[in-house]
Amino acid sequence: MASLNNASWTTGLCGCFDDAGSCCLTLFCPCVAFGRIAEIVDQGATSCCVSGTLYMALASVTGMGCLYSCCYRSRLRDQYRLQEKPCADCCVHWFCEACALCQEYRELKNRGFDMSIGWQANMEKMGKSGATAAPQMNPGMTR
Structure with a gap:
């Protein structure tokens, strides 16, 4: 059976050096x-705030964020039909949490999100006030 998730990520797992701001954020303030x-x-x-606090609590108390x-x-x-690369999602986060978060952060930025303003402000900025669907990007397009 063919995988439904066949689009490539816009950057590689170790592409942190292409976006120093995202790299520093995920390293120092995951x-x-x-x-x-x-x-x-x-x-x-x-x-x-809620998600970040829960993540930090889990990471601090159990080391398992x-x-x-x-x-x-x-x-x-x-959501974006991306390939499970380079290995299973849990393994990527277990072995390289900072790189995984940085790649996900860059992916959303590359898909047009301003990560600092949140969902609602992004929807208003994109002219989709009240919209619930995530914007799609042609899998062949990259920045």
């Missing part, structure tokens, strides 16, 4: 990066 990712992927159903964040990688991949 809770902020994750919160922003979660808000966009959840299409505003959860807030950046990656178990929470890998679920959002799966959701992001499903």
Whole structure:
């Protein structure tokens, strides 16, 4: 059976050096990066603050924030039909959490989101006030 998820990511897992700002954010403030990712992927159903706080609490208390964040990688991949590369989502987050978050952050930026303003402001900026569908990008297009 052919995979439904066959589009390529707009950047590689180790493409952090192409976007120093995202790289620094995910390295030094992963809770902020994750919160922003979660808000966009959840299409505003959860807030950046709540998701980031929960991520930080899990990471601080159990050291397992990656178990929470890998679920959002799966959701992001499903929304954009991205390949599960270079390995399973949970493995990517387990072995390289910072790189995984940075790649997801860049992916959403490359798809037209301003990650610092949240879901609702992005929808207003895109002229889709109240919209619930994530903007799609032609898989062959990159910035």
